[in-house]
Amino acid sequence: MSGTPRPLRGMFGGTFDPVHNAHLRVALDIVEAGALEQLHLVPCHVPPHRGDPEVTAAQRLAMLELAARGEPRFRLDDRELRRDGPSYSVDTLRTLREDYPGDHLCLLLGSDSFVSLPRWDRWQELAVHAHIVVMRRPDHPLELPPPLTDWLQGRETADWAALRGEPAGRVLFQDVTPMAVSATDIRARLADGRSGRYLLPDAVWDYIRDNNLYGAGGYAG
Ligand SMILES: Nc1ncnc2c1ncn2[C@@H]1O[C@H](COP(=O)(O)OP(=O)(O)OP(=O)(O)O)[C@@H](O)[C@H]1O
Numbered sequence: 477m478s479g480t481p482r483p484l485r486g487m488f489g490g491t492f493d494p495v496h497n498a499h500l501r502v503a504l505d506i507v508e509a510g511a512l513e514q515l516h517l518v519p520c521h522v523p524p525h526r527g528d529p530e531v532t533a534a535q536r537l538a539m540l541e542l543a544a545r546g547e548p549r550f551r552l553d554d555r556e557l558r559r560d561g562p563s564y565s566v567d568t569l570r571t572l573r574e575d576y577p578g579d580h581l582c583l584l585l586g587s588d589s590f591v592s593l594p595r596w597d598r599w600q601e602l603a604v605h606a607h608i609v610v611m612r613r614p615d616h617p618l619e620l621p622p623p624l625t626d627w628l629q630g631r632e633t634a635d636w637a638a639l640r641g642e643p644a645g646r647v648l649f650q651d652v653t654p655m656a657v658s659a660t661d662i663r664a665r666l667a668d669g670r671s672g673r674y675l676l677p678d679a680v681w682d683y684i685r686d687n688n689l690y691g692a693g694g695y696a697g
Pocket residue numbers: 489490491492493498499502584585586587588589611612613614655656657658659660661
């Protein structure tokens with residue numbers, strides 16, 4: 477049911493190992509498409525479904541801080557780093573709801589994350605706390621597993637106003653700037669002695685080199 481429009485606050489979680497230009501560009505695309513008041517960039521502490529990150533949480537946070545500078549609608553949010561155990565998104569959304577009771581929330585997911593949703597902890601509860609915004613990734617086509625197809629019935633909307641008018645539970649698919657950039661590819665390039673420049677903000681690339689992360693310390697460029 478539609479009610480009084482509320483401010484819309486986004487959560488963009490990731491391992492960010494490291495944060496790269498595609499994360500930033502698609503995040504800004506969503507902020508612009510939905511006129512979001514604020515988007516929380518939330519590095520996870522213990523990724524629930526993958527191995528440990530290659531660099532420390534403090535280093536991932538530092539890179540995200542450098543990357544987010546200059547965009548006032550991005551808000552660096554270290555709440556998962558202050559929590560022990562696997563970084564389940566449902567727990568994070570619950571705390572965001574407690575902190576911002578007057579706002580509606582939306583959880584941003586790339587298409588690869590969205591198709592994996594039925595394997596997430598308490599996944600159906602996510603939509604109790606927030607709307608879900610799916611960003612189409614060119615390198616990850618949307619092949620929906622059956623539980624997700626069923627669950628989507630009646631939830632899908634193309635109208636951002638619905639996300640302001642309803643507290644949670646809608647799913648919106650948003651086209652974003654297609655950028656086939658991934659952290660996996662960047663880590664592989666750096667391990668191979670190649671440059672990360674122009675795939676990451678300059679300040680992040682400098683930080684990686686200066687701190688000899690991902691094997692990039694010897695790189696002169
Ligand atoms: N190029 C991209 N376009 C759209 N969404 C993206 C892109 N890269 C990452 N994302 C989304 O950003 C979120 C955080 O992703 P993550 O930190 O795992 O980055 P990644 O580049 O996919 O990393 P990795 O290659 O290590 O898995 C996820 O929801 C993911 O789908």
